Amino acid sequence: MTRAPEYVAPEYVTYAHMDELHELQRPRSEARGEMNFILISHVKELLFRAVIDDLDTARCALQRDDVADTCLALARATRTQRVLVACWESMNGMSVDEYVAFRDVLNDASGTQSFAYRALEFVMGNRPERQVTAAIRDGHAMLRAELAEPSLYDAVLQYLARQGFPIPVDCVAKPPTQQHESNPLVEDVWLEIYRHPDRHLETHRLAECLLEVAYQFSHWRSTHLLVVERMLGGKNGTAGTDGAPWLRTINEHRFFPELWTFRTRL
Template sequence: MYDDLDQARQALQKDDAVGACVALMRATRTQRVLVACWESMNGMSVDEFVAFRHVLNDASGVQSFAYRGLEFAMGNRPPHHVESAYADGYKSLRIELSKPSVYDATLAYLARRGFVVPARCVEKVPWQQHEPDPLIEDVWLEIYHDPHKYSDEHRLAESLLEVAYQFSYWRGAHLLVVERMIGGKSGTGGSDGASWLREINEHRFFPELWTFRTRL
């Protein structure tokens, strides 16, 4: 999935929105498989899960460098996660943080296409988190008000939103499985378990693609 996101980013940097959409749709296929994997966990009773949970030891998928790389690539780069990535010395994460996220690349592409994207959104340093901006909502509104004129941009927006939707769907399934299996216990690897998952469940990638719809 990371490779598909990276290919989408590279396509956008070449102003190839169609190629980016193809890569993003490949990513969603992988995401649907990952969501379905939670169903295998739901086939167990809680006592069956507890019987082998100790084998997991301190392994935690959401704390892994691979998972963090996915979040960084999509644009979730909160300062404490960035600092942790540098402190832990993961070369792949440092490389990822030196690149614009997929959403950063999208906004830069839209700016080159003549849309009024605030300069601060395209000139920030790569490792910084994107902050929601109502002026970006204006850009998406312009595109959705005339989807035939802006067909490539409209398709790109829908492809991005599907990736964001599937990621949130995966998080939601994760939360439900955790609540079903361990209730209020601490999560694997010492995380806060369900409470942390509820908090992160509120996060949305590509935020203005969600919020502009209230104004459409």
């Protein structure tokens, strides 16, 4: 962006580095849709970070046994997650021919390489061995730092154990790099909480806030899949996956698994 030599940036611009921010969208083609594609990708990256920040706040509050503050932070995260879902609307303003006009310039760039998205998955508790090994080997500092912490769901299970719920010791005494696997005894605990919400007011409230975070995450994933079908049809992704079928498998994953499965038995 060119500026007159006498230009003096006002405080709004200097405070939040707006000039630098607007320098960052640099399309590689003349195609009409590419600028919006980059803008929305930037917005989403920043919002991933906002959600991570709130989930980290929630985790810290829970480690202090402060459920009220945990729920406040989770509710804030959920608001941002709804904005993240709504961002797909802007991307859908692009027709498939407009997307095809610049797809080549992406080379092998793919959302799978987003460290902020991966950090968000790690915070929530999706830490598959393959991703953990890759992050420790050559990942971004943000990912390595996150893997040194228990995930949000680990912190929830540790909190429930401190409150006297019979959470198996394996679920609370594992290294943070090891992913929690769904456990029927944890499902029993959620079942007890939902059978007697009046006896477990705080944990019931916590569970509802957690489920909303997980729901919004899955909502984002499923809308991404629809956008992918709209833009790619049956084409492969830029990361070399088979595109929509790969994302359909990803869509089956649920965060906080026992919070979904106990419902069958209620």
